Amino acid sequence: MRSERTPLPLALAAGAGLLFLLGPLLLIFVYAFTTEERSFAWPPPGLTLRWFAVAWERPDVWAALFLSLKVAAVSTLLALVLGTLVAAAVSxxxxxxxETISLLVILPIALPGIVTGIALRSAFGMMEIPFSFWTIVLGHATFCIVVVYNNAVARFRRLSGSLVEASMDLGADGFQTFRHIILPNIGSALLAGGMLAFALSFDEVIVTTFTAGQQQTLPLWMLEELIRPRQRPVTNVVAMVVVLVTFLPILAAFFLTRDGGETAGVGK
Amino acid sequence: MPASTAVSLSKVSRVFGPVTALDGIDLDVRPGEFFAMLGPSGSGKTTCLRLVAGFEQPSSGRVAIFGEDVTGVPPYRRAVNTVFQDYALFPHFDVRDNVAYPLMLRKVSKAERHAAAEAALEMVRLSGYGARRPAQLSGGQRQRVALARAIVARPKVLLLDEPLGALDLKLRESMQEELKSLQRALGLTFVFVTHDQGEALSMADRIAVFSAGRIEQVGSPEDVYRRPANRFVADFVGSANILPPGLVARLAGERRWASLRPEDVRLVACEGADPALVGRITARSYLGASTRLALDLGGLSVHVVRPAGELLPTEGPVAIAFEREALHLMEREA
Known part of the structure; x- marks a missing residue:
């Protein structure tokens, strides 16, 4: 039974919950427009769009942004290939x-990032691999694979095994079957998994701090800006951009998998 | 290898780990034949079909299609198509693209393959359904689509895996006739798998009865029904009564196991009857057109099926009688 109107206490509780979740986020947005440069004074003494221009002019912001995008793109690509293959093998x-393998594949997302980070760092050290763009990518791929795998495996399970046999029976070799039958049926799951993986990689801090050398991804850059601020509101401007860049793919992934009930591996 | 066989299996075995699914079977299916592989679940009949389709490879032995050895050849290079038990229609294609799929793979132009698909759909009486999605069709319609898709590229042999298993009774009966007439119209060799003996008897030209990875008997429906080779076939095909050698020796003069069809047995008065054929009725079930009785003849259980109009005794001892010809002496026990 569903009552017509929400009881007042319930509405208040929901409002309080939302405020608690999203209030700090709004604060970040507001400070992106403040005229005060050194400290965050409330209320902001004045509002300005100056910091957007300043952020635009800062080469370090651009460098960090491009590195993050590149890392996210490459690790997502890697995860799409490997995650799909593992999902296909398991299902x-x-x-x-x-069963053990399917558990082990999911393990990296359950492990604390700091453990993954330390493990990767000592492994790289032992094998004398210098820190580079690729070590960051490898670190991110550990959890990106899980996200893609989770999405793909759920879809593979719903894909009747006889579809593949029917396709082969009707004259399609392995590649044609993949292209005409499997890919169209798991495509949206892969897209959703890929977007989530991209978003996770784009704002990852912990594993990155252990696997990056001189490189600064955008989250690392922001962390440093908070410790040694130069133009404080620039950080807030960048934060807004990060929120948008990660929110849009997650939203899209949500809508793509909404009717399927696939569990996307969010929660890193 | 003579080309007078459509499908030929010689000494084919298939082993899955510790399980022997098929144990050295030999089987020849003639061209243009409607052939049934009948058996209980786990008897190896489906494995046999999958070996012909190419989804499985034999552990030993050879498979040939129209004289051409296809052992080790993948399914997409065999001139054999399958109608799957769950139909296996591609959910992301509409009906027309489903049916045209084999032609698309063969790089047939769009106009040509759509025309061929429409013609195939017409053969299964589904013209005008091309634009629908599989999800919008009923079970019977989906099966017709699966049929159309399997025949559109003109295979040499059509395999059907429990083709009527998922349909309700009425649809099943009309589909039986339709499959028969489709097979005649196409002149194709049909090989179908079923666990339903009624289906096999009514549709097939010849039947292979499977049990525990072996073929017990191959023959016409009349052969396997009237003249079962052994106790398993007698029992599985139409649940015949099985009479032990001792009794058969007294009745027919030969010490062999014999089968006796329930509908060939009459009920008579006890006076003057052979004491071994006197017993009492233990159960009775009304089947509409007939009545089925279970009798206990001093430990031997016998079933009797009589037409519905017949007056039947309700209690007391009763004797059975039958013509000597109704008693079929079996070649072997098992």
């Missing part, structure tokens, strides 16, 4: 240790 064939 389409039976082999010894299959």
């Amino acid at each position: 389409r064939t039976r082999f010894f240790g299959r």
Whole structure:
């Protein structure tokens, strides 16, 4: 039974919850327009669009942004290939240790990022791999794969096994079956998984601090700006951009998988 | 390899780990034949079909299609198409693209393959459904689409895996006739798998009865029904009564196992009857057109099916009688 009107206490509780979740976010947005440069005074003494121009002019912002985009794109791509392959293996064939493998694949997202970071750092150190763009990508791929895998495996399970056999039976080889039958059926799940992976990678801090050398991804740049601020509101401007860049793909992923009930591996 | 066989299996075995699904079977299906592979679940009939389709490869032995050895050849290079039990229609294609799929793979032009798809849909009486999605069709319609898709590229042999299993009774009966007439119209070899003996008897030209990875008997419906080779076939195909050698020796003079069809048995008065054929009725079920009785003849259970109009005794001892010809002496016990 559903009553017509929300009871007042419930509405208040919901409002309080939302305020608690989103209030700090709004504060960040407001300070992006403040005229005060050194400290965050409330209320802001005045409002200005100056910081957008300043942020635009700062080469370090651009460098960090491009690095983050590049890392996110490459790790997502890597995760799409590997995650899909693992999902296909786990859901389409039976082999010894299959359950164990599916658990191990999900493990990285359950592990604290700091453990993953330390583990990767010591592994890179042991193998004498210098820190670079690629070490960051490898670090991010550990959890991006999980997100893609989770999405793909759910869709693979719903894909009737006889579809693949029917396609082969009707004359399609493995590649044609993948292109005409499998890909169209898992495409939206891959897109959703890829977008989530991209968003996760784009704002990752912990694993990145352990696997980056001199490189500064956008989140690392922001962290440093908070510790040693030069033009404080610039950080807020960048924060707004980050929110938009990560929010849009997550929103799209949500709508793409809404009717399917796939569990996307959000929660890193 | 003579080309007078459509499908030929020789000494084919298929082993899954510790399980032997098929144990050295030999089977020849003639061209243009409507062939049934009948057996209980786990008897190897589906494995046999999958070996012909190419989804499985034999552990040993050879598979040939129209004289051409296809052992080890993948499914997409065999001139054999399958109608799957769950139909396996592609959910992201409409009906027309589903049916035209094999032609698309063969790089047939769009106009040509759509025309061919429409013609195939007409054969299964689904013209005008091309633009629908599989999800918008009923079970019976989906099966017709699966049929159309399997015949559009003119395979040499059509395989059907439990083709009527998912349909309700009425639809199943009309579909049986339709499959028969489609097979005659196309002149194609049909091989179908079923666990339903009624389906096999009514549709097939010949039947192979499977049990535990072996073929118990191959023959016409009349052969397997009237002249079962052994106790398994007698029991599985139409649940015949099985009479032990001791009794058969007294009745027919030969010490062999025998089968006796329930509809060939009459009920008579006890006076003057062979004491071994006297017993009492233990159960009775009304089947509409007939009545089925279970009798206990001193430990031997016998079923009797009589037409509905017949007056039947309700209690007391009763004797059974049958013509000597109704008693079929079996070649082997098992």
